Amino acid sequence: MERRYYQPEIETMPPEKLRELQSERLVKQVRHVYENVPYYRKKMEEKGVTPDDIKGLEDLPKLPFLSKADLRDAYPYGLLAKPLSDCVRIHSTSGTTGKRVVAFYTQHDIDLWEDCCARAITAAGGTKDDVVQVCYGYGLFTGGPGLNGGSHKVGSLTLPMSSGNTERQIQFMMDLGSTILCCTPSYAAYIGESLKERGYKPEDNKLKAGIFGAEPWTEEMRRDIEKSLGIKAYDIYGLTETSGPGVAFECEEQAGMHINEDHFIAEIIDPDTGEVLPEGSKGELVFTSITKEAFPLLRYRTRDICVLSRKKCSCGRTHVRMSKPMGRSDDMLIIRGVNVFPSQIETVLLNEGYTSNYQIEVDRVNNSDTLDIYVELPPEKFSDTVREISQKEKSLAAAITTMLGIKPVVHLAAPKSLTRSEGKAVRVVDRRKLV
Ligand code: DLL
Numbered sequence: 001m002e003r004r005y006y007q008p009e010i011e012t013m014p015p016e017k018l019r020e021l022q023s024e025r026l027v028k029q030v031r032h033v034y035e036n037v038p039y040y041r042k043k044m045e046e047k048g049v050t051p052d053d054i055k056g057l058e059d060l061p062k063l064p065f066l067s068k069a070d071l072r073d074a075y076p077y078g079l080l081a082k083p084l085s086d087c088v089r090i091h092s093t094s095g096t097t098g099k100r101v102v103a104f105y106t107q108h109d110i111d112l113w114e115d116c117c118a119r120a121i122t123a124a125g126g127t128k129d130d131v132v133q134v135c136y137g138y139g140l141f142t143g144g145p146g147l148n149g150g151s152h153k154v155g156s157l158t159l160p161m162s163s164g165n166t167e168r169q170i171q172f173m174m175d176l177g178s179t180i181l182c183c184t185p186s187y188a189a190y191i192g193e194s195l196k197e198r199g200y201k202p203e204d205n206k207l208k209a210g211i212f213g214a215e216p217w218t219e220e221m222r223r224d225i226e227k228s229l230g231i232k233a234y235d236i237y238g239l240t241e242t243s244g245p246g247v248a249f250e251c252e253e254q255a256g257m258h259i260n261e262d263h264f265i266a267e268i269i270d271p272d273t274g275e276v277l278p279e280g281s282k283g284e285l286v287f288t289s290i291t292k293e294a295f296p297l298l299r300y301r302t303r304d305i306c307v308l309s310r311k312k313c314s315c316g317r318t319h320v321r322m323s324k325p326m327g328r329s330d331d332m333l334i335i336r337g338v339n340v341f342p343s344q345i346e347t348v349l350l351n352e353g354y355t356s357n358y359q360i361e362v363d364r365v366n367n368s369d370t371l372d373i374y375v376e377l378p379p380e381k382f383s384d385t386v387r388e389i390s391q392k393e394k395s396l397a398a399a400i401t402t403m404l405g406i407k408p409v410v411h412l413a414a415p416k417s418l419t420r421s422e423g424k425a426v427r428v429v430d431r432r433k434l435v
Helices: 015-036 038-047 057-062 068-073 107-123 143-154 166-176 185-197 219-229 342-351 386-404
Strands: 087-093 101-106 131-134 157-160 180-183 209-213 232-239 244-250 257-259 264-269 282-289 300-309 333-335 338-340 358-365 368-376 409-413 428-430
Touching (some): 015 038, 015 282, 038 068, 057 264, 107 244, 131 166, 143 244, 180 185, 185 209, 219 232, 333 358, 338 342, 342 358
Parallel strands (some): 131 157, 131 180, 180 209, 209 232, 358 428
Antiparallel strands (some): 087 101, 232 244, 244 257, 282 300
16 A cells, blocks of 8 residues: 655654754743743742753653633633733533633644644645545634645545535535545434435445544444444544544544654553553543644643554554553543533522522434433422423523533423432433444
């Protein structure tokens, strides 16, 4: 098979040289952050570290961690390392209590991020002759803009579809002969089903590959999607805080995602103790971005649990591979591609005059996530008429939709009818088998 690299000299850089490059960039980045981000400087001072203590990769564990809580504390500008006038874009992800995480980009940051996405598209076989249909959401979410930029860099014809309007997705796919599909795996599965319902066979479309991520998906789901669309399906990983999609991507081996190590240093830590774990251990993934200018997070705890492997890959890339995330070390759920914290739902319930007796049930039916919320009526809201109950359900569902951006089905239950737990309350039942 022909070699598919976008930046071959970097993607296949000998490991020792890559380590040297990381060391050099880390030293520079720590100084940049220390000098420009008072919030992080204070954290370093509290740990008794100065930029002079960081001479290379081996000194990384001396630095303090950053977490989502820091991002909320420092919201909106507290972690900015460049003057706002040098920034050209923001992206954002929903936060726990309505406060969002906002990430800033200079033009240089956008450029490097798009390179990462271009590497992913090239690894999936994309060239300037391809037609790349991007149906990740566009807007504050990083999915659409990231893959869009990557596709431009590769020189492919880019269809900036955004998500939804499946009828139109299918029409463009068929009429314009899309060859690469970029969206969440659940949407890919849905498009596959929709094509079948309309009488199309897998060989009727021109697709050859798909680049799917932003939510957990299984090998079984991969096989289903590959079969229903007649393609090879590639995983892609990333998070808003570190730029967006393209932090890591799969090559033709489909055996773990190569982390773009010239831009990100990856560590695996014990989520309870913070101790750095040896290669091959399962733990929380931590990233240090060594090239970002505006929002350069050092030792950022992703809360994603996974394993790293430095085993040689037959694709020729030398960058470390991460496994699919196997879960999270916090309670964040990803439902239909949207990050959801149970506390967001609880906030709405309490604001609307309900109690904290509720249960969230998540399932995946026909490859699409379902969200059901069972809520106890407080005695004063209890009513016997079906109409009144159904009105209350609708208005509560609307309030939750405003908070989360996705629509739940709300089921109101009689006072004291939900099982009380004797220990920790089990608020979330996730029936999806994602790993
Ligand atoms: O989901 C960025 C992205 C867009 C990635 C498009 C891939 C494709 P956030 O909304 O900030 O950013 O969510 C980040 O999503 O910490 C993981 O828990 C989860 N996640 C992202 N990619 C994958 C994946 C985008 N391939 C959070 N498999 C991360 C499993 C994923 N989980």
